[in-house]
Amino acid sequence: MIKRILLAIAAMAAMAPLVFGASFEVQLAWDANTERDMKEYRIYRTDGSRELQVTVAHPVTTVGVPIFVADGSEGVVKFRATAVDLAGNESGDSNEVSRPFDYRAPAAPVNLR
Numbered sequence: 252m253i254k255r256i257l258l259a260i261a262a263m264a265a266m267a268p269l270v271f272g273a274s275f276e277v278q279l280a281w282d283a284n285t286e287r288d289m290k291e292y293r294i295y296r297t298d299g300s301r302e303l304q305v306t307v308a309h310p311v312t313t314v315g316v317p318i319f320v321a322d323g324s325e326g327v328v329k330f331r332a333t334a335v336d337l338a339g340n341e342s343g344d345s346n347e348v349s350r351p352f353d354y355r356a357p358a359a360p361v362n363l364r
């Protein structure tokens with residue numbers, strides 16, 4: 252009996268991200284650097300705390316960034332990119348881009364008659 256309950260809880264926990272979150276992918280692109288010792292680009296998410304999302308090997312200049320947000324939420328995710336050379340030197344930040352998302356439904360209509 253206890254084992255069955257634990258299995259049910261484990262199954263619910265595994266499903267939780269699907270049930271309580273929304274996911275989408277943000278497509279980003281930028282101009283390639285021209286230095287000869289380029290290694291990679293780093294994509295940071297910059298709304299809220301700064302978080303490294305993904306590194307992209309030069310000369311690739313596009314990436315899809317998976318984003319997970321709370322179900323029913325609405326807002327903006329922001330990103331900045333940096334360039335990194337083979338010696339590990341990291342550039343300053345690129346400009347910031349914003350992508351809106353909207354999983355919040357409007358209020359129900361009222362006064363239907």
Ligand SMILES: [Ca+2]
Nearest residue numbers: 288336338340
């Ligand atoms: Ca260099």
